[in-house]
Amino acid sequence: MDPISFSVGIVSGVIQVYGAVTAAYDTYIQVVEFPASYQELRMGLMIERYRLDLWGRHVLAEYEIERGTLPTHDIGLWKLFEAIFTKILEAFQENHQMMENYGTHTGILKQEGLSEWELLESMSIATKSPPKHSLMKFPKTLKFVLREKRKMEQLLQQLCYWNDSLDRMTSRLDQESSRRRLRAHFSTGNTSELRDLKAAAALLKHQDLERMATARTVIEQGNHSEPLDRSEAQSPDNLPSTPPPEYRLEMDEFKWQDIPYKTDRPRAMATWNGQSVIIDWRTCHDDSWRRGHPVAFRKRTENLAKILNTDLRPLNLSVLHCVGYLDRNSNVTGYAFRLPPGADPGQNPVTLHHLLCNVRKADDIPDLGERFRLAKALVSTVFEIHNLGWLHKNIQPKNILFWPKPNSTVAIDISKPYLMGFDIARPNQEGEFSEKPPSRPEDDLYRHPAYKGAEPHSFLPSFDMYSLGVVLYEIGFWRRITVASQAAPRTSERPPIPTYNSDPQYIETLVKNGSVSEMRRFMGTKYRDAVIACLKKEFDEVWEKQQGNRQQQLQTYLGQVQNKIVDAIAVCSA
Known part of the structure; x- marks a missing residue:
């Protein structure tokens, strides 16, 4: 033959x-x-x-x-x-x-x-x-x-x-891609089968499916859901302390490192049960819904604390382990998180916003491989948050934190980001009231055009992808869009980035005739095309044109995001 x-x-x-x-x-x-x-x-x-x-x-x-x-x-x-x-x-x-x-x-x-x-x-x-x-x-x-x-x-x-x-x-990479598709397929299935999904995943030792089913059950059943298995709710480092069943913590349980809350400082460091924690304070633009619906607001807050209290490492989520939440008043809510493994007690983090605003010389720009790993971690995290049935709603560099590398107080580990700023996050379900964050021009830069103004559109998952696209753009050039090109010395041949104040419509016109086309020379075509897909609002069409079953819409949306963003950036390397 x-x-x-x-x-x-x-x-x-x-x-x-x-x-x-x-x-x-x-x-x-x-x-x-x-x-x-x-x-x-x-x-x-x-x-x-x-x-x-x-x-x-x-x-x-x-x-x-x-x-x-x-x-x-x-x-x-x-x-x-x-x-x-x-x-x-x-x-x-x-x-x-x-x-x-x-x-x-x-x-x-x-x-x-x-x-x-x-x-x-x-x-x-x-x-x-x-x-x-x-x-x-x-x-x-x-x-x-x-x-x-x-x-x-x-x-x-x-x-x-x-x-x-x-x-x-x-x-x-193919294995990781298949696991994402597997999770997306079953997360958007019949919600009445979540109990069977969790039991089957446990039998077959599919930890990622089991964690996803647990989180989805919390969202679907609200306060009537079964308490999480306390073995699942332990810290990733097997710390013995666990929060009370309702996850609500009191101010006097903490020993504060500084003033608990300052309007110009949305986070505070403290000690809780003998361990260092960071409290992520967040405010909303208008707290009338919170004051008028305290039970619904508390359910939303507690359910997110339950989800973030589980070990989410099988899902590749770059988030910290939540120990509970605090209510300072109707407008200010805080989630308390353990510091990441290897962080020194009481060690303050650095935000992506700070790093982007302090580029003075070529050495301030991380290696290309580190920036790719940072981008991969962020897109995977946002994808999985949406897959769990939640919306973040406030993705921007101020809410992306880093800690120094182990045994170092200076060298920041860029490849290990932690996404914060969950206070206005909500379940991706019909009938959920959507709160807005405080409106500041530099923060509005990261918000979808339809989510700005006096009468914003109800928040959609694709709005998070638009915000992520702006962040990916900045990571690609390692510059802030709001920083004038003459404010910092030019490094190599990177194209200048205009200020937001000089062109309020800059993001909307960026993909047409802006410097995003130059990103291919620095980050490659796959990364550039992923950024363009986010900024051109390509994923809005799923929700605008495909009327009908919301779970089917979500499945289509997740498939497109995985193909155009997550898998595309996953293959980028240096």
Whole structure:
């Protein structure tokens, strides 16, 4: 057999047995005659089915597009794919006989004597035996659930293991991208299935899905949600102290390092339960809603504290660990956060705003690799906040904090930002009142045009992306837009950035004839195009043109953001 025919045969065989595996998944998922206690296992099948689908879209679809012969060094890899799919089929078939014995037809036939293509045909959903719905079968079904549920759990764990094996044969960036798509798919699904999603994710040890389901449950159920597992609410460093169940803290519980609140200083350092914390004070433009709806406002505040109190590291969120919240008055609310690991007690942070405003020489500009890592952390964090069903609403350099590197009091770790400023944040749900922050010209620079003025549009997730785009623009040139070009010495050949005061419409015209086109020379085309997508307000169209199911809109929006922003910047390196 010539090499071309040989490689084509291998690919064809893999694609056929892959189809048989996906058909087996679908056949099991469509079994509906089990009681509610079984649904978490069905959800587990759906998780692993979608993981396999993501892998197939990436690996198999990529080959279909290229339509070339396999390189010699890839033949062994594709043989391994086929071996894995065969193992998956064997796992399904081993479980099949046990299910049939208890009156639950899967429609899966034995593999002996059948080619891969014949097996695929035999497992077609259209030709499988119809499920039986008979009261006479209920005792057998119940017996299966009570006595044989562990076998189904073992099947799920095997499927998870083989999916993990397939994922490990892709790049780290592809694995991260697939996990984001997995989370986005299930976060925008049926909210009534969140309990099953959390249980299935725990069984399969998908910590990111479990954390996401927990946060989504808090948002959907509000104050009626179940208390978070206190083991989940521990600090990432396993600190023993935990806040009271309601997460509300009192001023006298803190030993203040300075005056607790100053109008020109939105954050304060203090000690709480023997550990250093930073309190992020925030005010709103108009506190009439807070005063008129104290219960709703407290629910919103407490729910965000619950979410930020969990260990969110599996979601790659660049946020600090929240220990609770304080109410100074109806207009000023503070969230108390532990300092990041490695920070010295009482050590003050530095904001991105401060760094951008103090560029005096070339050495003040971080290395390109550090700026890429900073941008990646920020876009991933905003994406995951939206995926959890929350809106930040105040993304700007003043709310992006850094701490010095371990064992240093001077060198700032630019690659590890922490997003703050959550006071006016709210759930992304219909009927939620949207508060505005205090309006200052330099802060309005980062706000979507539709969110300015006397009658702003209700806040949309894409408005956060616009704000993020302005920040990414500044990170690219490492200059503040509001700083006049003559205020700081020119470094290298970076184009000048006009002042906001000299051109109030600068951001709106930036992508048409401004210096953003020059960003390609400093940050590359992928980074530049991501910035342009944010500043051109491309993601607004999802909410303007796609009327109907809000969860479907969110899924479309998240898909576009991942493609154009998150994945695009993820591949940037220096």
